Amino acid sequence: MLAxxxxxxxxxxxxxxxxxxxxxxxxxxxxxxxVGLALLALHVAGIGSGWAARGRRR
Incomplete structure (x- = not known):
């Protein structure tokens, strides 16, 4: 979204x-x-991505 x-x-x-x-x-x-570069840096850092890999659920 930030990208x-x-x-x-x-x-x-x-x-x-x-x-x-x-x-x-x-x-x-x-x-x-x-401002665009700052948002792009936040996107690359993983902030605001929405999905997080927290591990596998079984």
Missing amino acids: IVAAVLFLIAFLINAADIATNDIFTSVNFML
Whole structure:
């Protein structure tokens, strides 16, 4: 789930950068990319994955 949100943020950052949209200091393409990278790092770390391998039940 976090990887999907990160991909959407990367898309928004790309569109802001490609269209050369003037935004305020908070909504810049670099900030969107940094938040996307943080979410991607959390996804790779296993946070927010939903399923956890806790062992086998018999």
